[in-house]
Amino acid sequence: MRVTAQELAILLDAKIEGNPKAIVNKLVKIEEADRDSLCFIANPKYEHYAETTHAGVLVVSENSLLKNKNGTTFLRVKDPYNSFAILLEKFSTESTAIKRGIEQPSFIHESANIHPTAYIGAFSYIGSNVTVGEGVKVYPNCYIGDSVSIEKNSTISAGVKIHRDSLLGERCIIHSGVVIGSDGFGFAPQKDGSFIKVPQTGNVKIGNDVEIGANTVIDRATLGSTLIKDGAKLDNLVQIAHNVEVGSHSVIAAQAGVSGSTKLGKHVMVGGQAGFVGHIQIADGVKINAQSGVSKSIENPGASISGSPAEPFRQHYKNIAHTRKIGELMDRIEKLEKILSKN
Amino acid sequence: MRVTAQELAILLDAKIEGNPKAIVNKLVKIEEADRDSLCFIANPKYEHYAETTHAGVLVVSENSLLKNKNGTTFLRVKDPYNSFAILLEKFSTESTAIKRGIEQPSFIHESANIHPTAYIGAFSYIGSNVTVGEGVKVYPNCYIGDSVSIEKNSTISAGVKIHRDSLLGERCIIHSGVVIGSDGFGFAPQKDGSFIKVPQTGNVKIGNDVEIGANTVIDRATLGSTLIKDGAKLDNLVQIAHNVEVGSHSVIAAQAGVSGSTKLGKHVMVGGQAGFVGHIQIADGVKINAQSGVSKSIENPGASISGSPAEPFRQHYKNIAHTRKIGELMDRIEKLEKILSKN
């Protein structure tokens, strides 16, 4: 597609610096740009590329100190990353055809209720009493257990396993290899040191607009429901244990893990590889740094937390700085000891 | 089902406090209980709910200081979590029909030996010389490689991949997405900085009553066997490298990882996201805290270990407490320096 800087400015509500008639025909990374390219700088780390690029059009923040040069036309916007999302949508040629209908061979239990606009890929298994809503896509090699319900316009990528009684909302995106509704990890220790399994009789409930990354696992509740609320976003290889609640619009980065019965509030942000013990509460808007180990409830909304065991962000970085001064302290104490031994 | 406090007391060997004729008909979480509900308190964190609940019957520890009120009948038991397991079994309506027979389409090599009482789900692949025992369930979309043996009453959930020569015992439960018998990670470095693959010719042997969580991976041995012994329980997303041994009745929480040739004793407990270097031994009954990094053998049975690099639990928490006092130490040293500079 060919588009002028002027047209893009209208689409993005941007201020133009340079030639409004500049024409671009592709969206590329700034380090690979030529005169036909539309580019973005959303992260200050990449601003240095603006010095040398010959991109036709460059979208930058209205607050950026960058100046247009080399004949590049600037579009200044409030939020470049947001504009990026809008333009990716516009420029991405829909590379996969719209899927619809039931591919063969597939296995669909006679009691399942599949909407006529849904897509069921080959080698997918649909159990008894399953509901697959309008516009839902179940890609190949999926397993959908008995009594699962998937509401309209959700996408289940290839090789997903969703176990019995799980409920998914509208417009969810579940990536390949995800397991939803596996048994929680519950065992009652016996006197001889062995364990008996605690049956996991609950389910998983997932709200609307939830996205779940590849190979992430969400266990069913022992009793009641494990909850992933509206708009939550989970990255790849995340562990969600039984009876956990993830609040709406919370974000969990890759390889993080939440132990049983822990409840995250709304708008919580969890860094990669962070972990939570079980049975704690995390207030709304809390930010957990990558690799943190959260061992107790956080009651202060919007708090920033870091370290293992986790502590307030500032405290943690003060402790790290202090630790690096221990050598110096040892020297100073030795000096004092020498002075005093002479007295 | 409807059941009286009296009947439950007999089942659980409990002491009744309140009305032996109280009738309940469902098992629910205490925070959601009404007069028809049977509830449990197994974790002291939830005792405060006992103040306000109107549950019909509440199971508590015989040692609990809680008193029955609001018309709730108490059942006092030795181990509430154990009782919970027993009652979940009793109250869980068997929601999935008992599976038996071979669903179509499936792929079963002519040399495979499938017991007539076994279940093979659609889209499952059974290789040559595979043995599937009495009452075994292989759910849909599984891959069972050549010469694998699965003994009686084991359950293989949907989408599990078990590679050639792996041996599984009786009553095992393998959750969705598990990979058993993938190649170990072994490469011989070459002079030019590249690597040649070390063939992984061993297998995986899994004992009886082992449970393995979703998307966990257990690599085959280079030579010999990777061993998961009787009664061991592994959570989701765990990594078990080649030639590892996990002792009987050991428990490994989610996202923990054990490097090559490391041997865990019996009754070892490993917290979530903990890691072990290769070629070390862990004594029986050792407890490893979540996120620990275990870098050397632990020879002391029953030791509690924490931190990265891991150290005895008490030492670790003393170090953390000390670290938080460095600021104070700096102030005290400065004060001493000032005093001495005046002298």
Place this chain on the structure above:
Amino acid sequence: MRVTAQELAILLDAKIEGNPKAIVNKLVKIEEADRDSLCFIANPKYEHYAETTHAGVLVVSENSLLKNKNGTTFLRVKDPYNSFAILLEKFSTESTAIKRGIEQPSFIHESANIHPTAYIGAFSYIGSNVTVGEGVKVYPNCYIGDSVSIEKNSTISAGVKIHRDSLLGERCIIHSGVVIGSDGFGFAPQKDGSFIKVPQTGNVKIGNDVEIGANTVIDRATLGSTLIKDGAKLDNLVQIAHNVEVGSHSVIAAQAGVSGSTKLGKHVMVGGQAGFVGHIQIADGVKINAQSGVSKSIENPGASISGSPAEPFRQHYKNIAHTRKIGELMDRIEKLEKILSKN
């Protein structure tokens, strides 16, 4: 197979100590060896077994101080691990027949281009415009999305999911449960605290001779390509985010994670459970210890890095040693304070 020490010495370019006519017929772990066994010591931790073994032939390093006894014939080689790789190859009876042709049922789009020597397992799904090269093996239950290309002699294990536009080189080995080309984790925050998805329109490009461990995930780029270069080796359960680059012959151990747009150089070695923040560069030959948290670029080629936040290896271990001395420092300060208070 039966083979003499003499024949093995020629194969491995080894010096014989003992009986050149000693015959062995199996390759086993040293702790399980008898007179018919060929064994190896590649790791000094296992040298003590050499004292008591009755193995027929033992391969050791030419630099080892071990002496042959108990009638065991020694073969001294430059690199025992390398010799081990060569002999495993030789001794491993090819336990699986060579796979070829297309098993049924499978799903192959009419526009796909499958080389006649390739193997496509049952229940595998091959999308439109896919290219499957000479000698490629796609095991059962795989999903190969539209326009994927897999070059000659690569092996795709059971249950792998490769999404649209991904490109794989020659002789790659992709283990079970791997997901390649899932959407990167990109969301633009909105004023109301919700998120809109940033479309992920790029792809994944994998070089030649790459091995990827079970249940590892490699996300597609937002724009451009996520790159895994020639000879890189990734272990199980690794997370590679969008737009990451992994340099040639780099090695990443299990459960490590690399955040978006981070670039690892050549010959980088990453320990298990290590993590990297996004948008940083790691120089060639850098070694990252297990469980490290790398929060900034490392510009020094060959540096050794440890801890979270990561710092140079020596500095990290000095800090740990210092931390353990804080208690002693507290005592010394107290002593000084007492002395001075008396003055």
